[in-house]
Amino acid sequence: MSTPGRGLHGRVLDTLGPAITAGEYPAGSVLRTDELAQRFEVSRSVMREAVRVLESMHLVESRRRVGVTVLPECEWNVYDPQVIRWRLAGAERPRQLRSLTVLRSAIEPVAAGLAARLATPEQCAELTECALGMVANSSGHRLEEYLFHDVAFHRVVLTASGNEMFARLGGVVAEVLAGRTHHDVMFEDPDPAAVTLHVQVAEAVRARDAARAEQLTREITVGALQELDILAP
Amino acid sequence: MSTPGRGLHGRVLDTLGPAITAGEYPAGSVLRTDELAQRFEVSRSVMREAVRVLESMHLVESRRRVGVTVLPECEWNVYDPQVIRWRLAGAERPRQLRSLTVLRSAIEPVAAGLAARLATPEQCAELTECALGMVANSSGHRLEEYLFHDVAFHRVVLTASGNEMFARLGGVVAEVLAGRTHHDVMFEDPDPAAVTLHVQVAEAVRARDAARAEQLTREITVGALQELDILAP
DNA sequence: GTGACATATAAGTCTGACTTTTTATTCCCG
DNA sequence: CGGGAATAAAAAGTCAGACTTATATGTCAC
Known part of the structure; x- marks a missing residue:
């Protein structure tokens, strides 16, 4: 890689x-x-x-x-992509994955809110396309195809936020999502609720509804946190 | 530096x-x-x-x-502290400052929420101390002393969040706050409302009220965004 | 014990020769 | 005249060896 x-x-x-x-x-x-x-x-x-x-x-x-x-x-410069990759490849993987997921839970909702305000029509279209791609591959064990569109979706959101520092996390998110699909438990098809949320985020961004885009993305990231048993009871 | x-x-x-x-x-x-x-x-x-x-x-x-x-x-590795410093020192300073402030607005509330759950008694005490230090220096043009406690406050919150990636942003926040005090407009004493918010955050963390700590911190960062005229009407 | 001095050590620097990769040019053949 | 292979050139990459410099540590006098 x-x-x-x-x-x-x-x-x-x-x-x-x-x-x-x-x-x-x-x-x-x-x-x-x-x-x-x-x-x-x-x-x-x-x-x-x-x-x-x-x-x-x-x-x-x-x-x-x-x-x-x-x-x-x-x-350590824990934001250095190289360092992140090294740590994800080693024994510290679980801890690194948790750190990154918590980071995502902070960044992505805000990014989605900004994207709802700033996304170009092209980016809105891309987002919808990605969401539809996720729907189309959400059943039948098409995990790779699903992952592809999932990664693309989050990348577009981060880029459309207009914040270079958010955009730079695209690679990190890709690595986390790929890790979830490949290494960790993910035998079954993706959670239908999560798929629906992605579609709704795409709609909210298109509708310029920042608050809704942010809230929906927050729900997505809460799901990611729950998968790793982060979150107090 | x-x-x-x-x-x-x-x-x-x-x-x-x-x-x-x-x-x-x-x-x-x-x-x-x-x-x-x-x-x-x-x-x-x-x-x-x-x-x-x-x-x-x-x-x-x-x-x-x-x-x-x-x-x-x-x-570019825009999270590299060295790169951040270089950009803050150059003509791109305003844009870099905006990026960082938006980043703060995403991270710090979540960090405060986590800190409310995970902060040690020592960290709670430190936080209160910092907040009191801010109060004590919030009038009389004691800008340097105020800044010192402000930086310390945010550092403690980020550290207490228990997330290494959040903790690593302490230096960045310090640089942003220092920049605001030194370079940009900050002739007058700090906004009393902001000071109060910091005190309340310290209280919320001590009380283990995560939601409140998060919400209050969100208000602090909204203030920071407004100072830079970010935020849609 | 304390302070000045000597010494050993490992990083830091420079130079020059050589290798390797990749691009651009040339040249030959169709 | 065009295309592809051979060729040349350019710049990074690598290496070895000699030398410099900072500094931790040990030594000795006081």
Whole structure:
């Protein structure tokens, strides 16, 4: 996915990134560039580039005479798509999935409200199309097709919100939804109520009813939270 | 702020990062590593490290035989604190400030609701303390002291939400609030209504009233949106 | 114990040579 | 004249080695 093997330093990151985010090196662990270069059988320059990238993600800190120190989790750039992907791929997956779902529950309703005000006619049409696609694939175990339209739907909402920061979460939502379909329990067809809600959101946006679009999306995200047993009784 | 001059490559980034995020090099512009190295009077290895960092922020893409291509804005890692800082420092400041304020309006109410459920007694106490600090400095042009407690208040809420991704936005909120106090119009004392709301949020969290904490925080963020003339009539 | 000094260590930097990939051009054949 | 294969060129990528610099730590005098 995304950008595999874009150079030697990327190859190193593919191993080191997941290892660090998985907690294999506890916060405070000290690595040495030369040693890492030997381990990965790359030159020091390549290793340094990899370290620089990890540093820009605030996963590690490089200091003279000390080495490359692994930073505590609270320092990490948890919004970096690469970091998110690494964590979703590792043992921290469930926790990462919860964090992201809570984030969705905060963002998406507001995004939908904004979209109802700002969506272009084209985006409204796209939204309706996506919702219809979800309906058409909501039964008969057409999970992949359903997922495709679901992802597209949420992407359009986030983009139509007109907020670049919301739009940037499209990839994250895609990853969460894909995860739900592939990894987690999702043998049965999707919840018909959820499908209906998507259709209604598309209608609300088209009708420029911001409050309704927001409320309906809130119901969708509440469903997502319930699936993960988040939510107090 | 944060980490100034952490090596030569950092120095280069301090110039190149703001330049790119400010749009000085339009999307699609091609730079050459050697040329850049000469311009900044650093070795190619240092320049390469800088490029790697920019690449990890998705500001540029490096390809063989082509050079370093500046990516369109929609590709940028707009959640990267460094990118946020660069953009806040440049001509795009107003737009960035709006994006961030809308983001806050989505996140903070939900965070407050969660905090009402999950905050430790210590965090509740901290919150009350911050709110009282705001009250104590809400008149007499004690803007700096007020800001200090305001920032602390929002930080505690975000942290107490128990969601790492929310917690990570503490720095962003700090930057927005600081910006409002320093750069933008804020000659007069803070709005008494806003101060009261903060006190009430602290009370609601202490009382474990999630719905109330969320609603009150929503009112705070609506105020922030209005200050920037966001919000449809 | 405290403060100044010496030392060792690991990151940081620079240079130059070489490799690899990809694009553009040339050239030959149909 | 057109198209496709061979070729050349350009820029990033990689590597090795030598040197510099900051700094943690240990040592010694006081």
